[in-house]
Amino acid sequence: MTIRFWHACLNTMLLAVTGTCCQGEENPWAAFRGPAGQGVDAAAKPPVQWSPTENMVWKAPLPGPGASSPIVWGDRIYLTCHTGFFVPGQSGGSQEDLRRHLIAMKLSDGSTLWNTALAAKLPEEDKIRDHGFAASTPAADTERVYAFFGKSGVYAFDHSGKQQWQADVGSKTHGWGSAASPVLHKDLVIINASVESDSLVALDRATGKEKWRVGEIRESWNTPIVVSAKSGRLEMVVAAQGKILAFDPDTGKPLWSCKTDITWYMVPSLVHADGVIYCLGGRSGVAGLAVRTGGDGDVTGSHRLWTSQKGSNVSSPVIHQGHLYWVHEQQGIAYCAKAETGAVVYEERLPRAGQFYASALLADGRLHYLTREGKTFVVSARPQFEQLAVNDLADRGIFNGSPVSLSDGLLIRSDKFLYRIGK
Numbered sequence: 001m002t003i004r005f006w007h008a009c010l011n012t013m014l015l016a017v018t019g020t021c022c023q024g025e026e027n028p029w030a031a032f033r034g035p036a037g038q039g040v041d042a043a044a045k046p047p048v049q050w051s052p053t054e055n056m057v058w059k060a061p062l063p064g065p066g067a068s069s070p071i072v073w074g075d076r077i078y079l080t081c082h083t084g085f086f087v088p089g090q091s092g093g094s095q096e097d098l099r100r101h102l103i104a105m106k107l108s109d110g111s112t113l114w115n116t117a118l119a120a121k122l123p124e125e126d127k128i129r130d131h132g133f134a135a136s137t138p139a140a141d142t143e144r145v146y147a148f149f150g151k152s153g154v155y156a157f158d159h160s161g162k163q164q165w166q167a168d169v170g171s172k173t174h175g176w177g178s179a180a181s182p183v184l185h186k187d188l189v190i191i192n193a194s195v196e197s198d199s200l201v202a203l204d205r206a207t208g209k210e211k212w213r214v215g216e217i218r219e220s221w222n223t224p225i226v227v228s229a230k231s232g233r234l235e236m237v238v239a240a241q242g243k244i245l246a247f248d249p250d251t252g253k254p255l256w257s258c259k260t261d262i263t264w265y266m267v268p269s270l271v272h273a274d275g276v277i278y279c280l281g282g283r284s285g286v287a288g289l290a291v292r293t294g295g296d297g298d299v300t301g302s303h304r305l306w307t308s309q310k311g312s313n314v315s316s317p318v319i320h321q322g323h324l325y326w327v328h329e330q331q332g333i334a335y336c337a338k339a340e341t342g343a344v345v346y347e348e349r350l351p352r353a354g355q356f357y358a359s360a361l362l363a364d365g366r367l368h369y370l371t372r373e374g375k376t377f378v379v380s381a382r383p384q385f386e387q388l389a390v391n392d393l394a395d396r397g398i399f400n401g402s403p404v405s406l407s408d409g410l411l412i413r414s415d416k417f418l419y420r421i422g423k
Helices: 003-018
Strands: 056-061 071-073 076-083 099-106 112-119 144-148 154-158 163-167 183-185 188-193 199-204 210-214 225-228 234-240 243-247 254-259 271-273 276-280 288-292 304-308 318-320 323-327 333-338 344-349 361-363 366-370 375-380 387-392 409-413 417-422
Touching (some): 099 144, 183 225, 225 271, 271 318
Antiparallel strands (some): 056 417, 076 099, 144 154, 154 163, 188 199, 199 210, 243 254, 288 304, 333 344, 409 417
16 A cells, blocks of 8 residues: 555544644645646556546535636545636626635545635626636645635635635736636745736735735736755746746745746746746747746846747646646647757647646646546657547536546546546
8 A cells, every 4th residue: 555545544534533634744736736736646546547437436516616626635625616606507696696615525425524605805807708716726734725716815724614814915807817826835825916916925824914025927827836946946936928937935035037938928837847947828929938947137048948839828738757748728739848958749639629728637657638628638648649548527517627636546627516536
């Protein structure tokens, strides 16, 4: 049995005795895209194939839609959704009826442990195109669960569902809503509040008190990542319109910036390996680049390693053994590129794929690309294209959230259901 299995068993026993979640920071998938925000779980062993009747552990209805991804803490799943207004397939509702929900569910069977509903700070947008009002993935630690709901603020709850604090990070809204997810660093919760206040905001985990704020973060929907440069210096890196920006995550002090030559808003989250940041974004012209960490000031001329015309405007990539893998959100083309040069190794159109908003997941040497219609293309994570399976959940719902890795399976959510896939 694996170490992670014994951790899960121990946490279940502790939960039964104490009524609280006690697993430490080693939790495998406790924030957006899992450990370090990279979308990679080398230890997981999910099945290659599944369907509504094959390798389906359970299927649980959700009270409302959401573009966020679930997270896992011990024997619990946390995820967000919204109800009351602009719900796909439902008529009626009003902004006054809008509620954001943070839900705790049992990993073993999908049953709901608690469901906390929060009224929205009004006025909100008349509608949020494609993504709804719950697009940010929560994050969890030993003491609390953190959820970001745009202009309504950042909330912290204990693991029994009791609210601990709420903090405002700005009052602006956007027709695409908010999407960036909380990042936990030391004693801080870091929020990309580009939509709400053109800012990055760091809050104290215990109190919600603002610790630092930096401005000029514009047209940025991606979740920041914290990386270690080769010098050992920690850098918090985020993509904004036209630039990649790096800050000291402890203080917010600017460290370096790099021009991207991408003229669009920035949605895909960054990935990194061996001291290099990899960035995708845009729909035309430059759509990808690599920049070395560890610089100071404008590093465009000194640290930008390459640019590429190939990229994605929504879904985030993964990096694996010297290669960058991703899928184009509109064209349904799967890409592999050399991380060192950006040279495309393959570009293969996935048959009848539709759109991809979910970020790529790498588990057990396989790439998982989830379409908005609920099909998951499973592709070998090597520089020779090999499609292993196409798994259709036949949900008729909308799948905007990214798949989540478990030790023996996956979690996949639509606007209607949460699925646990396993052997």
